[in-house]
Amino acid sequence: MKHSYRIIIFSIAFIFISCDDGKKDNNTSDNVATDISIPFEKHTLDNGLTVIFHEDKSDPVVAVALTAHVGSAREKEGKTGFAHLFEHLLFLESENLGKGGLDAMSARIGGSGANGSTSRDVTNYYQTVPKDALEKMIWAEADKLGYFINTVTEPVLAKEKQVVKNEKRQSVDNNAYGHESYVIGKNLYPEGHPYNWQVIGSLEDLQNASLQDVKDFYNDWYTPNNAVLTIAGDFDKTQALQWVKKYFGEIKRGKEVKKAQVKPIELTASKKLFYEDNFAQTPRLNLTWPTVVNYHKDSYALDILGTYLSRGKKAPLNQIVIETDKVADQARAYHYTSELAGQFSIVARAYDNVDLDSVYESVYKALKQFEENGISQNDLDRIKTKKETEFYQGLSSVLGKGFQLTQYEILAGDAGFLSEDVKNMQAVTVEDVQNAYNIYIKDKSYVMTSFVPKGQTELAIVNSKEAKVKEEKIIEGAEESFDTSVAATYERSPSSFDRSIEPEYGAAPTLEVPSVYQDKLDSGLKVLGIEDNEIPLVQLQLDVKGGMLFEEIEKTGVSNMLAQLMNKGTMNRTPAQLEEAIEQLGASISVRASDESLSVNASSLSRNYNKVMSLVSEILLEPRWDKDEFELLKKQTISRIQQQKASPRAIASNEFDKLIFGKDHILAQNNLGTEKSVANITLEDLKDYYTKYITPQLASFKIVGAIDQKKVIESLQNINENWVKRDVTLPTISSFPELTAPQIYFYDVPNAKQSILTFGNATVTSDHEDFYKTQILNYRLGGGGFASQLTQELREGKGYTYGIRSAFNSSPKAGKFVINSGVRSNVTFESTALIKEILSNYGSSFTEDDMEVTKSYLIKSSARSFESQSAKLRMLTNIDENNLPVDYAIQRQEEVTSLNVNEMKRLINDYIKPDKMIYLIVGDKNTQFNKLEKLGLGKPILLN
Template sequence: MRNFLSALCLFLIANTIGFAQEGTNQFSVDFETFTLENGLKVILHEDKSDPVVAVALTAHVGSAREKEGRTGFAHLFEHLLFLESENLGKGGLDKLSARIGGSGANGSTSRDRTNYFQTVPKDALEKMIWAEADKLGYFINTVTEPVLAKEKQVVKNEKRQGVDNRPYGHTFYVIDKNLYPEEHPYNWQVIGSLDDLQNATLQDVKDFYNKWYTPNNVTLTIAGDFDKDQAREWVHKYFDEIPSGEKIEEQEKQLVSLKKTKKVYHEDNFAKLPELTLAWPSVYSYHPDSFALEILTSYLADGKNAPLYKKIVEDAKLSGNVSMFNYTSELSGQLMLQVRAYDGKDLDSVHAVIQGGLAEFDRNGIPQKDLKRIKAGLETNFYNSISSVLGKGFQLAQYDIFANDPNFINKEIEKLLAVSSEDVMRVFRKYINDQHYVATSFVPKDQLELALENSEKAEVVEEKIVEGAEEDFDAKQAVDYPKTASSFDRSIEPPYSAKPELEIPEIWKTTMPSGLKVMGITNKEVPLVQFSLEIKSGQLLETKEKAGVANLLANLMNRGTAKKTPAELEEAMELLGARIYVSSSEEKISITGNTLAKNYAETMKLVDEMVLQPRWDESEFELIKQQTLSRIKQQEGDPNNIASNEFRKLVYGENNILSMNEMGTTESVENITLSDLKAYYSENLSPLNATYLVVGDLNLEKAKNSLKAISASWPPKTVDFPEMPEFEAPEKSQIYFYDVPGAKQSVLTFGAPALSASDKDFYAAEVMNYRLGGGSFASRLTQELREGKGYTYGIRSRFEDRSYIGPFLISSGVRSNITYEATELVRDILKDYADTFTQDDLEVTKSFMTKSSTRKFETLGAKLNMLKEISDYGYNDDYVAEQQQQVEEMTVMDIQELAKKYIDPDKMYFLIVGDAETQLEKLKDLGYGDPVLLNKD
């Protein structure tokens, strides 16, 4: 995506499944299809539940259509197609999205397809169809040498951020190079190589576009609240005259096999823990065996009942987690098993335990009850995936292209539920047992002894930091290009249709006898219920000596109850198709859940046990401590985690508990005992400070009934919360630097304490920030640093919402060799923002803020989030309407005053995590004194 997606994330998006219910056991998504004379396939799905519509354009081209030496082109076009087209002009779809209240135009690229998508208020549908047609027929002339040069820098920054400057970032590169032959189109990565991107010529790029981005290689999906006849008319109007391209031949499936097992290692500059990944050749998407493989991988590795989890995590205590998944693509696939071991653990010992676990599974097979629970979870997953119209639009295109049948959306559930235990064993023996695989050992620097024996060094291309290495370009250079002829004037933007009304859901409330507050929204679009029991507590009630106790308690509450072992609790959830998870944050401990409506009452009985009857299992407690210590160790190598942890210290001061990582420190976690968790639990969790939020297919009476047992058995107690200081900005700005030798990027985190979410200025400040850095491609920070200079893949600014004074924060990763220039540019943009904010800026801001309100309540998750804001910050039930009115009344002077009040670059913390040897010295010239090196020892 324009926000980086690893191959795994791409797999998960590509395989999300969407179904609507029809009757008791039948699933159906209604849709219509038609094909234009030029070959464009159109799929329409009508859903009147919310006044929004999703539009997605999916091109059947990914990295598999590229050639070795010319890689990364499909992903490059994912970027280019948003920038400009002949009739939308500079800014293209990004600029349009800001005005029409879109969800943020975005795209993603996989090995086999590229898609472009967003959700907009329904009155903007014609505008979106007009814009998507411009991508396909009226675009390529706008790609000039300066445009290409700039976007090359953006994509290279994306690769640095997602691959080169993070722990284990090269894993998929190493696996794919060894799993697929050189001539196989999955041998290279979707994002391509830095050299290939740099060497791409303008003609190379145009040739690639002209071959693959043609109507006969594209599917257009429209899903949501619209009139199908009107949509057909608009599609014909804007797409009909775009000429078809050359015939696209279907690629043959290219399954692979290995003649021997390959073992390779890589010393990872950022990794602090050793990681073992095994990859077996697998099958392509929708292969008959893919459904059994999905269930197999889930059974082997997911959760307390999984054989490999038991062997590796509980018995051998080599790691805190095991993951396994079947990564399928159009031509082939790969089964992936990954274990990130504890500090200092030899990966040969991990490998031996894996082999033992697989041999034991071969003997024992999969029990029927486990097959049943895994299938039960699929039903909930299916319903969750249809919460948004965009999800359904994605899937219809996915099935049309890769299953040659969009109606496969109504068939796949049958395939999954039909899998037998015999099927699972058959695919295990066919694809895993005694089969060759690729094994990668990623180990910390100077710890080669932890890699698998007899491993060979992996070939990994590491970029060198060279000053002035990037080519110069002028992104603002005016360039003339010929305009493509059309039968009508496409430069005239279509009008809005009927304005959608803002319909705020009805909220019902009550208070239980224990003092537990209840808030909910009835929604029957899907037979699901989502809920969250929010208990004010969290990090705020910790001491520095026992920092991390709330996090440990939340984790322990997930590990069984007084009546159920951890495995039994997990199994009980899965048989209901439910998920319940306890987590901790700065201000609360939350018990969140998602379940089928028909199983809601039974699910809440499990919540009752988890909240009121913790297990206090000593062995589980020690396991959680070890997992937490491992995560803390892991963060020490990740520049983004380092930046987050160090910025907390600057903003809140070393003496405040909020300055610490929510997991605590190695020392504090080691000091915590099970008795400390019991004390925290008994002293700090009270129904008087708790609110139960619920959304879905239920009513107030059903919600009250589900809480009676909890309310009756949970004794109310008064809890004293510490008074938070009035955190203040520093008197003057200072540069702080944390050295990560060899870092390929510098992570920038700039900001200062600002205001709380309950402050009367908070929402107004968010409005003010939209054009600065909150509006993605509509913001100045993005336009200047990414679009203007190519310094970064992404940059944003925001006000953190907290009940106490939270910070204003700017964050970005920039290429190392322009750290000074990027910091200087950010500072200058902040200095000039108030005085240069114009009426045009205000109009764009107002348009986005008011129109985007129609998307506030589309999904169950969005509705639940609305309830959280009302509960946490005391907002009125109709606060969304109030905010809309507030935006309408704001003036340019209001924005300017807010900017001067809350954004002062001369009173900020400028934190940089990067390579000190090459970047530190230059920062003295910013005028904020000598930079402070935070880890000079």
């Protein structure tokens, strides 16, 4: 999310067209020529800024994205991580918005939250806001390019270095297989190649970066002629262009930026490396080959090759590695391209104690199978149809459309590259896929890594060399101190007008609640729907209440296993046949279980809706009960449970539920089960659960998309007539332990680079009359992102964490208030003490300004409430689960408006009780445990 270094992967746009030979299976997609386009206008200012407009009046929102053509590839060895560092810095302060001004404004205007991402090639800054705030956003974004760098001081830089290092600890150092990409990059790309290092850079380079280094990098790359401003949504293009010229026009042009040129990567021999991973519970194998750049003619065939090799029952990797040889629970192949190079990877996560040489042999057999059989025309068509659906899903928001245009403009050289992209994908043949394999994969050199658990180097590929990875040591007081309250002194950048004056709002959008239809069928099945014709897609969700609530503790995991098995074929279709039928329609259908429900989820092209519903009916009413699939699922589930033991965050989540609900409460259990309970589950247990509890009386069907109510009801007739009613009610759950005093617990993960903090208590359910009020009171505490006190104090003020949030997470059966954060290990005590202090003072310190910001955000952000199909589906779920009226969003606006500070203080005192909370820390006991007793939260209890 915000300030992360994740790489944005843009959809590959294409339309699939096929000829009808007169032999059409009942579940074949109605593939027809479709005219897909993203209309846009392009302007170039005198200073070189490229401006792209896409008008979309479907929702009263507008997305604004500023993208600089600078990523880690523009850095130099020894000075890595600068692009990602600027992704952070550019949000903090500018000459005209002031310190924290962008985040404060985002809260006031009801924005989605100023966000960013960095890749090898570009850095993005983006936000979706109500349309009345467009001029404000243009004003704010202009400051990033012209009125920012003077505000960066030594204390600001020192603090943000800590935040970035915390992000690296969270995403890399404290995760199983976290260093895999680093090892591959160092060995796939030669020294000096701009992809040799990681986007996030090294901790050492970040620490050594001087203020002048940082300013020089900014002045070189963050210039109008190296940036694209994209605006998409409901706005007036003529007025918007005037604003862009006003705020961006007088920013000076930078140096001319030459297109980077790098020779294709060639490996003269394969490289084999291993690494003992502190967090891995099972070994993992990775093979990576060098390939081609974005939009190269072979990149399309390689993309399809990756999908074919690993996705689905028929995929060679699945057939051999997972199902026949049973050496891994996961095997996938994918092609990843960038501006200067590409790479093709196969990754297989082995079962516990499996030798990776046997995994490699299995992968090799799967590749040999592909060499012999290739890909069929039917499979090629199936993959293309699926990608059409995925493309539409990428365009479901104005931000998605804006990103697509920007991607084409920067990396393809033309925002209108869509038609060429379409043609390239359409043109891929079965011969192209085979040729791509022969050119880039078959008998070619690769980088192979073996990541194995500590002390299990014997599981690595033979003759592998140890990979060099520099691990951070946990040292008390190692981080430098800083004072971010020191104001920067500088001479303001000149401007022809007073830029410190924030623009006024435009005409305020009104909240328009989508029209909802409701019905109840003879079987007892409830139906809720919204017709939405913006894109030719349908999303649906059929929920059956129950989940773990019907399980016995010694057999936890039954509902999850049942959901997984329902995905594996039907009475009349093998797992492979079912999967192929779904993919031929370009659809996705999946069954999954949560703590309190089992759900069937599907999305499809609207033209294929009836055929998709026919398959949904089969899956729901005609389970296959495949014994071989059941045994494989058991093995995979046990492996997933083992993998969770490698994740400090998963450990924290599982242990926290036991502490607040009571270890013997059904809702305290992991819905995957335990290794012991899963081993005890039989196929008869699943059949028994299905027969007793999967019933329409406990079910609801929610649908959003380009389909009308009449067709929806007609599509449900088979389910309505053939789904057996059963006399069953939800069980009453037992009460939770009542906390009368705080208690601190510790779970030891040796050498953890971060401590995972999880604090909170049981609270109101989602259908309680005060539930929405808890959401309101939490906004300024920890639910408002950078507008929240927890973030401002622990991240912005102290640099202790990359992120922290608080939330009231509730369902109709249970609720919990939770604070989550990963903090650097050597400030575990200080972070816990500061959170406790903030909680204790939150009610007494809540001000009129806090009230005003909360109201402004919650009321104005409602303009974004129903933009996507997913958002509309969540709306229907809220109505169904919590017995809310269709216009509950409007009623909530009225509720927010009527609140005052005194009422908020009462609510805070009722629901935020730091003296009656569980404080759980998952971290390194050796360095952090002993001092925790000084917190005054009771004597720490060690859980393991």
